[in-house]
Amino acid sequence: MAGRRSPWRTAVLIALAGLAVVYLFPFAWMLSTSLKPTPELYTQPPTLWPVHPSLEAYRAALFGARDWVLLRNSLVVCLAAVLLTLALALLIAYPLTRLQVSASFRRGLLSWLLSLRFLPSMVVVIPIFATMRAVGLYDRLLALVLIYAAFSLPFAVWMLKGFLSEIPPEVEEAALADGAGRWRAFFQILLPMLSPGLLAASVITFALSWSEFLYALILTATPRSQTFSIAVWSFVTEFEIIWNQMAAVGVISALVPVVLLLAARRYVISALTFGAVREKA
């Protein structure tokens, strides 16, 4: 039995090793390019790894091209969007799981939220663009915060709902019986127990907002409100593409969500696949 399976096992292992190369190589190449000083970019044949690695490209991109402003914008927008999303998602998920709500209302609301996930963002971007311009939020960070919060909300509600329904209501009832008010029971008992869920929702919201490109492209015009995705993209449109700086901003842009999500991977896989994958890794 085991003998019959072993050639297959070897084959799969080889295939996986090959895939690992395919999957990690683009990152390695981007990193390597970003560390090359400019003359080395054009050597023939290209060097696999920089002979004289330097951080010149990072310095040039962040300070020379003043992209650190966009980096700061991105951080501000993402953090604000996370806070807003969590607050709103709790406001929706808590009553859904703790109060008497008719099953059909709950199901209707949840599947409506799910359906938002399928709406092509290109479709809503036009009315949003027109509305933002009309209310004077065009080229403001606040516009992006509102939009990212709105778009992460379905995810966050679904996730928090899952985490909330795993905490037995008896815990809160006990607190209420001991004389705590509903607020106190919520803040001192429930929130701490919910912290893994809150963490996972924050990480996902942050990563989604960080990666977002289309709205950032359409709703912003100046460094006052542009985000880091725009910084990455703008290197492509230059007349002469500065490859190592483009790679440098690419590395930064990829590094942030990858690190965050690897750190919180236990909860995040399940959320990314909408609950289809549970409790893994």
Added chain:
Amino acid sequence: MAYAVSLSLQYYRLGGFAGLHNFAYAFQDRLLGESLRATLLYMVIAVGVELLLGLALAVAVQRTIRGVLGRTLTYLLFIVPMVTPPVAAGVSFRLMYIPEYGILNVLLRTLGYHGPPILWMSSPAMAMFSVISVDVWQWMPFVFLVLFAGLQAVPADVIEAAEVDGAGGWARFRAMEIPYLKPLLLLVLVFRCTDTLRVFDHVQVLTMGGPGAATEFLSLYLYKIAFKFSNLNYASALALYIVLAVSALFGVFGRYLSEEVA
């Protein structure tokens, strides 16, 4: 949404009520036809390859890799591309596809290829290939993760019983694993199809819809009309068509899906 409807009913620049002019114009729009064709091609190839590869890989890993460490490593390998911002993925592939200095052409040469350098992004067919390759690279792991999780739900005793009865690997796959995976396959199909309808970011970085209009997918075409030509009215009409199409898709599968997932 209501605002989009009202925009779509007005004439471009002139304002005023236009009736269904914008909706009717879509049928004469030759560029739209090309864009639709490109989108469908992209959808069929990308989603098809992702599903087949993801399914094969899920079954293969399920049967051969049993250790916790091996499985964890596989997981980690495959969440990395999923969380990479599409813009950054576009950048990293663009770096590899540069004709003169990109690593791919150099690799091909060392493997014995001596023709003219391949223009990965400036011939229509290769541009389509390049753009699809990024999608497959980024989203095959999603298919894999979902289906792999589905395989864990196949009861072990059923499989053991079948093995005792002498069922081979293929029979096991057809008779036992596919029925369990069916809802998940459907879920993944709907996710990926609706996602390819809005593919934008990495295409914008790689080819910007070019060369010509070879990779100008629906979302890029819409973007061009709305924000390069500032014709919000016609763009809204097109957007509403897309909403209709997606809602139809979701209407068919949505009920089923929310029951499966909820």
